[in-house]
Amino acid sequence: MTNVKTETLIKETASIPEHVIEIKNLSKSFADLDVLKNLSLNLYKGENLVILGKSGSGKSVLIKCIVRLLNPDQGTINVFGKKVSSLKRKELAAMRKKIGFLFQSGALYDSMTIQQNLEFPLKRIKKNLTKKEMNVKIEEVLENVGLTDTLAKMPSELSGGMRKRASLARTIIVDPLIMLYDEPTTGLDPVTSDGISELINKVQEKYKTSSIIITHDIECARATADRIIMLKDGEVYMEGDIDDFENSTDEMITAFFKQQVYQGQKKIKKNG
């Protein structure tokens, strides 16, 4: 009897997905503006969680709180079971090594070439690599993101899409376990946006990462999401997969989707 119970328990435990990030009752405000209000969500191992929302709904603030670029006013964030707010400097640095963060602007270092940009985190995180191993790794990563002939170029010489790819290469070069994408397709044309969305899926498949993708681009969400959470005024408004959202009769959701489709058509017309 006991054995049966234990077996059932093991089976049940195995079926419960593992939390990679656990956020409970997170609140953050700037002066009088409440950006996040009692927000709770989980990121499970191996999933792509898309967080949708209008500008100013607190999406970017949320992921900046995860890596402690911002400190929340209330609530807890656990990454791999460790409470982020109570980590000491060295522990925080160790946690950040496991997280890749793709910034909205790309955030490539202007004064360095693409090779130096890629070497920068590699030298600090993978200290044991020889120069030769480093070069092999850089070439491999650049090939994965489709940028092979850009090693000696400066970031200012690249197009917006290429810069995003180079930035993604810099993020994945240290083999992160979690990826945080902040508006990965913003400011790009539909074709390049599709390319970036494909790349996000490719990265998840190849590096087995768990990802949070912050976006207001429905197409990007459609292409990448395993699960979607929609934020409104710093709170979770709706959670589900893409079908739940597309079949929703909620006024705000339908308006958001219609607006996105309209903007997409406008973009396509503009870009021919």
Place this chain on the structure above:
Amino acid sequence: MHSLNIPLSLQFYKIFMVKIIVPVKKIITKLPDLSKHAIKLSEKTLKETQKANIFFLEAGNFFLFLSHATREAFSRQFEFKEFLRQCYQIGNKTLPLISVTGLIMGLVLTIQSRPVLADFGAVSMLPGMVSLSIIREMGPVITALICAGKIGSGMGAELGSMKVTEQIDAMEVSATNPMRFLVVTRVMAATLMIPILVLYADALGIMGSWAGANIKGSVSFTLFISQAFRVVDFMDFLPAVIKTFFFGATIGIIGCYKGFTAGKGTESVGKAANSAVVMASLLVIIIDLIAVQVTDMLL
């Protein structure tokens, strides 16, 4: 008696009305205006208080930044390569400007001083006087002001643009300490390089002075130098060199602070660069004043 009383009472009534009631009424009618003044006064007080608050907040933030940078400066993981790169950047980029300025400084000082000294028949004192002025005051201050403009604004703009484009955040999340990598290296490079640039400017200033002395006369370089250094001794050099370390540190820390605390948007990059120059130049002058007073007391 009764007939007399009425006019008296009327008189009293009139006096009462004119002397007391009317002025009181006037005051009462003016009362709303007074309240307006009171509101204006309180608004002004509030604004002034806010200004004072901003000043103290800024001062507090600056000292926090300074203490953080100082703590990181003594960290074991020093970014030596970046420090050397910054030394090269500061030295190499400022060298042409300092060369021209140093040379002209000596030349102009000699040309301007010569007629006055000639009037007193003391032209032979020209090399010593000019050298002393350059070494003790003109060289350090002018070089530091030029560096405040060139290096301070450069640091403010560079770090400001890094802040705006999230490069500093990117550095932080890739487990690199931006304070150690960006600030400590720049401040230390400025602290080391500015005294070297000052000595270089002093040397060129003396060369310029020799050239100036040869415009209306003829003096050999050996004679000029021997006359110059007959007056100057080691204790003229020492305080001047010591204060240049403070100038360098100030220019570095102000440039980095203004860049690091730049707001959002490209406009704030310009503001950071501009305020870095203004603040660094002002502090160079203030430090110079303090250094002169301290030197005067000690020597």
